[in-house]
Each structure stands twice: as C-alpha cells, then as structure tokens.
Amino acid sequence: MSARSNPPSRPRPTKRFLFQVGSDAGRAPTGAKRGIGRTVARNVGIPVLSLVLLMVLWQGIVVGFHIAPYIAPRPLQAFQAITGDWSTLWPLVLGTIRETVYGFAVGALLGLFLGVIMARVPFLQRMLYPVLVLSQAVPIIALAAPLVLILGFSVTPKVVIVAWIVFFPVTVNVLDGLSHVDQDLMNLAKVYGAPRWRAFLQIEIPASATSIFSGLKIGATYAVTGAIIGELAASDGSSLALYQEHANSNLNTAAVYGTTMLMTAIGISWFLLVVGTEVLLTPWQRRSVARKPLFRHRQSALTPVGAEN
Amino acid sequence: MIDNALLELRDVGKVFGDTVALSPTTLNIKEGSFVAIVGPSGCGKSTLFNVIAGLLTPDSGDVVLADQRVTGATGHVGYMLQKDLLVPWRTVEDNITMAARLTRRVTANDRSEARRIATQYGLGDFLRHYPSALSGGMRQRVAFMRTLVTHQQLLLLDEPFGALDAQTRLEMQQWLLQVWRDTGRTVLFITHDVDESIFLSDRILVMSPRPGRIVADFENPLGRPRDISTLTDPDFNELKSRIMGLLHGKTQ
Numbered sequence: 063m064s065a066r067s068n069p070p071s072r073p074r075p076t077k078r079f080l081f082q083v084g085s086d087a088g089r090a091p092t093g094a095k096r097g098i099g100r101t102v103a104r105n106v107g108i109p110v111l112s113l114v115l116l117m118v119l120w121q122g123i124v125v126g127f128h129i130a131p132y133i134a135p136r137p138l139q140a141f142q143a144i145t146g147d148w149s150t151l152w153p154l155v156l157g158t159i160r161e162t163v164y165g166f167a168v169g170a171l172l173g174l175f176l177g178v179i180m181a182r183v184p185f186l187q188r189m190l191y192p193v194l195v196l197s198q199a200v201p202i203i204a205l206a207a208p209l210v211l212i213l214g215f216s217v218t219p220k221v222v223i224v225a226w227i228v229f230f231p232v233t234v235n236v237l238d239g240l241s242h243v244d245q246d247l248m249n250l251a252k253v254y255g256a257p258r259w260r261a262f263l264q265i266e267i268p269a270s271a272t273s274i275f276s277g278l279k280i281g282a283t284y285a286v287t288g289a290i291i292g293e294l295a296a297s298d299g300s301s302l303a304l305y306q307e308h309a310n311s312n313l314n315t316a317a318v319y320g321t322t323m324l325m326t327a328i329g330i331s332w333f334l335l336v337v338g339t340e341v342l343l344t345p346w347q348r349r350s351v352a353r354k355p356l357f358r359h360r361q362s363a364l365t366p367v368g369a370e371n
Numbered sequence: 372m373i374d375n376a377l378l379e380l381r382d383v384g385k386v387f388g389d390t391v392a393l394s395p396t397t398l399n400i401k402e403g404s405f406v407a408i409v410g411p412s413g414c415g416k417s418t419l420f421n422v423i424a425g426l427l428t429p430d431s432g433d434v435v436l437a438d439q440r441v442t443g444a445t446g447h448v449g450y451m452l453q454k455d456l457l458v459p460w461r462t463v464e465d466n467i468t469m470a471a472r473l474t475r476r477v478t479a480n481d482r483s484e485a486r487r488i489a490t491q492y493g494l495g496d497f498l499r500h501y502p503s504a505l506s507g508g509m510r511q512r513v514a515f516m517r518t519l520v521t522h523q524q525l526l527l528l529d530e531p532f533g534a535l536d537a538q539t540r541l542e543m544q545q546w547l548l549q550v551w552r553d554t555g556r557t558v559l560f561i562t563h564d565v566d567e568s569i570f571l572s573d574r575i576l577v578m579s580p581r582p583g584r585i586v587a588d589f590e591n592p593l594g595r596p597r598d599i600s601t602l603t604d605p606d607f608n609e610l611k612s613r614i615m616g617l618l619h620g621k622t623q
Contacts, residue, residue: 346503
C-alpha cells in the first residue's frame, strides 16, 4: 500500500480504467460524439465479458474435475443459494453496506484532513508519519477485540475498523499530491495577491485531484474487507460475515460462495461509485472541450472580430 | 527623467547566503515603455523580477510603483513565465479569468472581457477547450491574455517565448508588439535571445553575474512599427554586436 506518485498537472492523461467514457483528451475537438457508442461498448462491454469468462472458467473447473458440491459449488448453485435466502440476506447486505459507507466517509474525511495538515506543517508530518505507519502495521484483527470492549456490539466498532483501513492510503496520496503542486503556479497566485485559502481551493486541491482519487480508490477496495473483519470480530449475531460462518459450519458450501460473491459485489459497486465520482469531477482528464456549463450566465452575443473598430 | 517613471528601484539589493544575487541597483522604467533585459544565467534577472513582483523582499532598497512603495508586497504587477502555468482543469476562458478567481468572485464582466480579448486575438473558437488541446504557441497566448486581464500597468515577462520553436516565436513576438501597442502597458521582458531583445524593445538592460548587476543600458534606435526587415537593419546589427561583445567579453 505504498504511495502512488501521480505528478499533478500532466497535460495528457493516458491512464484508463474500468468504465471510463469518452477518452478524447488531446484529440481534435470535432466529431467527439461519433465514437461514444463504441467507447462505451469497449469500456463497459470488455470488463463485463471478462467477468462472464471468469464464471465460465469456474464452471469448467468444477465440472471438468468432478469437484463435489460441498467442496466447491458451481456458479449457478452459489447464485441460487443467495437468491433462495434473499429475505434473510438482504437486511444483512444493507448492514454491511452501511458499515462500509459510514466507515469510508469517516476514513476519507480523516485521511483528507491529516493529509492537508501534514502537507502544511512539516513538524506535524514528522510527528505523525511514524504513528500512521504504526497504525497500519498493527494486525487489524488484534484491534477488533479491544474495540468491542470499548465500543460494544454496535455499528461503531465496524465503522472504526473500516475508517482505520481507509484513511491511510487517502492520507498518503493527499500528502503526495499536495507536495507535488507546481510551486511556480503557487508563486503566480501569490503575485496576483491571492489569499492562502483561495490558492488552496483553486489550485492545490484540483492539482491534487488525481492523487486524492487514487487514495480514495485504494480505500474503496479495502473498505468492505474492513467491514467484514469488523462483523466477524464484533457481531452480536446478525451480519453477513456470521451468516457465512454458519453456512460454513453447516457444510452449505454454495451459500459460503454465494455470500463471498455478495461481499465482492458490494466492494466492486463501491469502487465503481468512487470511479464514477472521479469521472464526473475531473472532466479535463478525458475531454478536450468542456461540456456546456449548467450554472453559468448565458454567453452574450460575441462581437465578430474586427467589427468593433 | 524620473517625472514619468512608472517603476523605480532605489538601491535594491538581494543576497542569498554568500552569493550576491543582485547588487544594489537603481533603475527607472518609463510608463508605456518596452524594456528588455538580457544576460546569462545567474545574472540576477529572475531575482530582479521576483523582487519587483513582491515574491522576494530585498535586503536593501525600495521598490516604488506609481509613486507607491510596494517593497515585498504582491498584487501589483502582471507576471508571466516561460512555463505557461495554465491549469489543466480549467477551460481557456476560465484560465484567462484565473487572477480574478484567485482574489475575488468572478463576475459576468470578467467573463465577457475574457471572451472579448480571446476573440480579438484569434482564440475565440477555443474558449471552451481545455489547455491540453492547445499548441504551445496558443497556450502562451492564453497565458499572456490571463496576464493582461489583471489590469496591471506593469507586466513582467520572464522568457515567455523561450520554449517555442523559432517560427512560432517570431509570430508571437509580432503578436506581442501588436497587443502592447493596443493596450499601452509597460513591459519588462527577460530573454536570453539578443535578437529578441532588440526586435521588441525601446531600451535594453544588459546584466552580468557575480555579482548580479546591470552593466549596460542601451536606448534602442530602431523605429516602429517593426517587421521582419527590422532584423536585417544596420542599426539592429550594430546594437547586436555591442551587446554580444558585452555578454561574451564579460562571461567567457
């Protein structure tokens, strides 16, 4: 979980990730709409196809090697195991989602805050960095028991564990992003007479957007794991993790696999939500021309060049 | 002589550790003039600019702009570097209004002025483009428009065309002269390029390192308007050989 160094203000982003739409940055501005259908097909269709192939592979292995259902079920069996018990599972899924979302929100805000103050105050950076690394070296399982003692069997210990996991990559990436902001640009802001807070909001934050989202995406992928660990260690009887444990002790392997699929689906959905937010908030990464602004004064009729004299 | 000076430096000096970046310098810049500064690396050109812009506080002396002491204070000049410093997350229009956005709320007036100036100088079709879609020359033009709409009388341009190819650079120089004539600003222009300094300016300051100082101050005899033929004018060549002699006699 090391710092991703994404130097800010790279003019031509080339990285692509799942569900990226319309990567026309740097290309000729005309005809941007022409390939949208194909782009969506490529960016959505191919990832979906790869998931389907994974299922086919799973089915092939189980059938081909004559693996007994109680060792490993077929995909459809696992799927049926969860749909068959959906009324029990649904509230548990909602619970896990709630822990994930709350924990992620707390962790992301904490991570942002720590990243900003550590970037701003070098003394705090030296003071806090070892503590942060230490916090991640502590096995999270070992942390769960004391958390239950302190916070009880509520949603709180799970939120704390998720936040504990999420804040670290966010802090490291925010710190990294903020410390790579072009100092000439900050000087320019100073020459203009910009107050510190405006320079922070108008330059440092957008310049660090790529780094910040890297941290959030890493955090998002680990968030569900944190919630499940929390449920295992601090659950009073009804949670997705415990449901899976019961299925396991009953040799209901299909339900074990099905629950795992559910947990994974929660994780992927959350990751995609973060990616979607990034795509919405950083249009300059993919486009060469801005969309029509939603809230903006109407453009006044322009005087043609030369007509003013 | 000092009557219509827009900018006055009075014994302004700056030392970094053991290095005299700028030995005490006195200088008057006339309102509306175009003054070029040439000199090798380390001669204190950029230190001089940073002191005038208020990014550095001088160890001695005063900076006076339009009869006001502005030593060590920012927010008084337009400033542009070789790097265009356009922000990739803003469109051309929003980059031009950047100074306003950094100091106050951007108004409809700011935006219409940005659109007008971009249209006037040939970037009207690119207002909603992000900088990544523009060529180097276009980006520098946007950066210069951003400097213009700050409405500062004094513009400090630090090698603004240094990264451009020769052809684009010549176009940009002629464009800059046109804009300068249209807007009547006062320009201080740092360059490595002696041809460029003569082609553009009314006056040329030659600087030299160790310690950083102004070693010569030439009035430019060439008339205006200037075009390609200026570059082969006998006066041009004579001034060029004097400046070259100073630069290479001192540093080699």
